[in-house]
Amino acid sequence: MKQILVIYYSQTGQLNSILNSVLAPLKQDPEFSIEYREIVPRVPYPFPWSAYQFCDVFPEAVAGIPEEMDTVNQDRMEDPDLIILAYTVWYLSPSIPISSFLQSDEAARLLQNRKVLTLIGCRNMWLLAQERVKKQISTLGGQLVGNIALTERTGNLLGILNIATWMLSGEKKPLLGLLPTPGIAEEDISQARRFGELIRRAWTRDRLRLDQAELNTHGAVRIDPALMLMEKRIWPVFQKWSAFIRKKGSRGDGAREKRVYAFMIYLLLAVVILAPFSRLASLLQRLVQNKKIQEEMRYYSLG
Numbered sequence: 001m002k003q004i005l006v007i008y009y010s011q012t013g014q015l016n017s018i019l020n021s022v023l024a025p026l027k028q029d030p031e032f033s034i035e036y037r038e039i040v041p042r043v044p045y046p047f048p049w050s051a052y053q054f055c056d057v058f059p060e061a062v063a064g065i066p067e068e069m070d071t072v073n074q075d076r077m078e079d080p081d082l083i084i085l086a087y088t089v090w091y092l093s094p095s096i097p098i099s100s101f102l103q104s105d106e107a108a109r110l111l112q113n114r115k116v117l118t119l120i121g122c123r124n125m126w127l128l129a130q131e132r133v134k135k136q137i138s139t140l141g142g143q144l145v146g147n148i149a150l151t152e153r154t155g156n157l158l159g160i161l162n163i164a165t166w167m168l169s170g171e172k173k174p175l176l177g178l179l180p181t182p183g184i185a186e187e188d189i190s191q192a193r194r195f196g197e198l199i200r201r202a203w204t205r206d207r208l209r210l211d212q213a214e215l216n217t218h219g220a221v222r223i224d225p226a227l228m229l230m231e232k233r234i235w236p237v238f239q240k241w242s243a244f245i246r247k248k249g250s251r252g253d254g255a256r257e258k259r260v261y262a263f264m265i266y267l268l269l270a271v272v273i274l275a276p277f278s279r280l281a282s283l284l285q286r287l288v289q290n291k292k293i294q295e296e297m298r299y300y301s302l303g
């Protein structure tokens with residue numbers, strides 16, 4: 001019997017749907033046993049979010065400051081052959097529930113000497129979050145065997161508008177009936193079952209030697225150079241904002257209210273005004289640094 005332990009946090013259930021799709025071929029195979037471990041925030045994050053709450057989680061998400069989590073379905077699996085760590089991205093960082101889990105004693109116990117497959121479901125920017133997750137898995141003695149990242153199809157600007165509407169209204173509906181439905185396309189979610197097939201086949205071949213290059217030929221990881229450059233450009237600015245706000249207190253502290261609102265304005269301006277310039281800057285950068293950018297894309301595509 002091959003044992004898989006799935007560790008996950010999904011706020012709206014989108015990531016759960018992706019998980020269900022990926023795991024479907026494995027669930028049908030009697031050779032596999034699957035157990036779930038849900039990370040549950042002791043104080044749930046609001047949904048829908050108010051604009052303020054949405055921005056107030058930013059400093060801690062970026063700084064990777066852990067918050068209190070409970071766990072549901074304590075794992076009984078003694079020795080899983082594979083751990084699937086399914087996570088979403090908050091502000092270019094692993095979501096606070098997942099980053100908190102990765103810093104816990106349980107994660108240290110569970111991940112040591114284990115094979116770990118990461119599964120990401122986010123809007124479109126996950127590269128730097130995965131760098132942090134990768135580092136943490138390795139610090140805990142785990143071995144990353146592959147990465148699958150599902151993202152939204154909608155372009156960057158409309159995508160931001162779409163997800164903001166979804167997160168702040170709580171309704172996953174097309175804005176004014178004009179834009180595409182927010183979130184990852186249903187078709188992409190249902191087709192994610194192909195990854196489950198690949199895992200099953202890899203396991204039948206030998207003891208789960210997943211090959212990222214093979215996963216990538218099935219679209220596991222796709223790197224958009226413009227988004228990659230944008231992430232790298234935004235990240236140092238995010239770190240500065242995070243430190244600036246945290247100087248006034250932690251999440252929920254009224255003393256930092258003004259700074260959180262200032263960040264909110266920055267975010268709006270960054271989306272509306274800076275993002276198009278950033279796209280242009282990325283284009284120019286690709287003209288002069290093409291080789292370096294290709295190397296970086298190759299690096300990120302390897303998991």
Ligand SMILES: Cc1cc2nc3c(=O)[nH]c(=O)nc-3n(C[C@H](O)[C@H](O)[C@H](O)COP(=O)(O)O)c2cc1C
Pocket residue numbers: 009010011012013014015016054057088089090091092093121122123124125126163167
């Ligand atoms: C506070 C917050 C910040 C987010 N920041 C990002 C981000 O930086 N990059 C990204 O691709 N998606 C981002 N997202 C979208 C999530 O990764 C994810 O797609 C969405 O929250 C749905 O996930 P769910 O399965 O938890 O419901 C953010 C979502 C939230 C709630």
